[in-house]
Amino acid sequence: MIGVNAKAAFHYPPTGLEEYTLRLILHLAIEAKRQRVKTVFYAPRFTHEEIPNMRLKTLRASFMWTQGRLALELFFNPPDVFLNPEQILPLFAPTKSVITVHDLAFEIYPQYYPAWHRYYLHKVTKRSVKRAKRIIAVSERTKRDVAKCYGIPLRSIEVIHHGFSSPARTRNDLSIASEIQTTTFPFSLPYLLFLGRIEYKKNLMTLIDAFGILAKELGQSFSLVLAGSDGFGASEIRERAKQSWVSRAIHFPGYVNKEQKYLLYRHASAFVFPSWYEGFGLPILEAQSFGVPVVASNTSSLPEVAGEGALFVDPQNPESIADGIFAALTKIKTRQILIRRGYQNLERFSWQTSARQTIKVLTNL
Numbered sequence: 001m002i003g004v005n006a007k008a009a010f011h012y013p014p015t016g017l018e019e020y021t022l023r024l025i026l027h028l029a030i031e032a033k034r035q036r037v038k039t040v041f042y043a044p045r046f047t048h049e050e051i052p053n054m055r056l057k058t059l060r061a062s063f064m065w066t067q068g069r070l071a072l073e074l075f076f077n078p079p080d081v082f083l084n085p086e087q088i089l090p091l092f093a094p095t096k097s098v099i100t101v102h103d104l105a106f107e108i109y110p111q112y113y114p115a116w117h118r119y120y121l122h123k124v125t126k127r128s129v130k131r132a133k134r135i136i137a138v139s140e141r142t143k144r145d146v147a148k149c150y151g152i153p154l155r156s157i158e159v160i161h162h163g164f165s166s167p168a169r170t171r172n173d174l175s176i177a178s179e180i181q182t183t184t185f186p187f188s189l190p191y192l193l194f195l196g197r198i199e200y201k202k203n204l205m206t207l208i209d210a211f212g213i214l215a216k217e218l219g220q221s222f223s224l225v226l227a228g229s230d231g232f233g234a235s236e237i238r239e240r241a242k243q244s245w246v247s248r249a250i251h252f253p254g255y256v257n258k259e260q261k262y263l264l265y266r267h268a269s270a271f272v273f274p275s276w277y278e279g280f281g282l283p284i285l286e287a288q289s290f291g292v293p294v295v296a297s298n299t300s301s302l303p304e305v306a307g308e309g310a311l312f313v314d315p316q317n318p319e320s321i322a323d324g325i326f327a328a329l330t331k332i333k334t335r336q337i338l339i340r341r342g343y344q345n346l347e348r349f350s351w352q353t354s355a356r357q358t359i360k361v362l363t364n365l
């Protein structure tokens with residue numbers, strides 16, 4: 001019997017971890033049934049209509065769910081193997097436990113995290129990777145960082161990329177401008193798009209500076225849209241935007257739901273992802289699926305994930321970022337190549353493949 005922590009799949013509002021967990025468990029259920037592997041999925045509630053016919057176990061608790069209610073379940077009714085798609089192990093997890101490590105930015109760039117949060121992430125991640133029988137890393141870069149930061153043998157770490165399901169890219173009869181204007185977004189075409197948490201780690205201050213440089217070349221016709229929920233450093237990032245000479249062209253629409261997110265991707269002139277560090281970088285694949293040219297940092301896992309479907313820039317250098325965006329916007333052949341290679345890059349990522357590789361790790365235990 002394989003037990004799986006499915007809690008994150010039913011958390012709202014969803015972020016990258018929640019999307020990863022939902023898609024993984026849906027395909028794990030299919031693959032486990034095909035291989036006749038018994039599975040049970042734990043969560044405090046199951047609310048998603050896409051959940052197929054599989055064994056679900058509701059573990060209700062108002063607080064301390066992972067280290068309380070789930071831990072007790074694993075103690076009294078332990079599965080043969082336990083998988084947590086998050087990088088933490090509950091108390092009393094079976095000896096044969098597997099965790100997925102998504103991101104070690106708090107170890108590589110500790111200055112971009114609150115002290116208490118950094119301390120917590122370091123302690124629980126270090127303890128969990130040392131207890132886990134196997135570790136799944138979402139990229140080769142994450143694998144190397146886990147081994148380096150915590151002294152884990154490389155043979156104990158398996159790289160399994162995220163899958164990807166392309167959303168529909170259909171257009172309705174409305175003009176692009178009309179579609180944008182009917183939403184609550186206070187900007188019009190054309191615009192550059194960043195989508196992710198508004199936080200220090202995403203290097204948005206440098207992006208804002210780069211946008212100021214770019215505006216001197218392109219004029220002030222373009223907007224910069226920084227979409228996402230506020231994180232650590234959001235107030236300073238917004239202040240940098242206010243101080244920019246192109247402040248009126250910089251917009252923070254906040255958290256966007258799935259429909260709004262797809263609308264933003266569909267009509268963006270370019271997608272810019274200048275993060276200091278990413279364990280994977282799912283928004284790059286989302287942008288590529290909508291045929292949007294991508295400009296991304298040349299650091300961490302981003303070259304691994306984006307493949308040949310992005311222009312890579314130095315995240316420390318606003319001029320480098322501005323030059324990359326300028327090329328993606330103005331060089332027609334470059335745009336065409338980026339779009340074509342972006343579509344091709346998506347073929348490397350499949351949730352079915354991810355689920356099969358995960359089941360293999362689990363059954364081998």
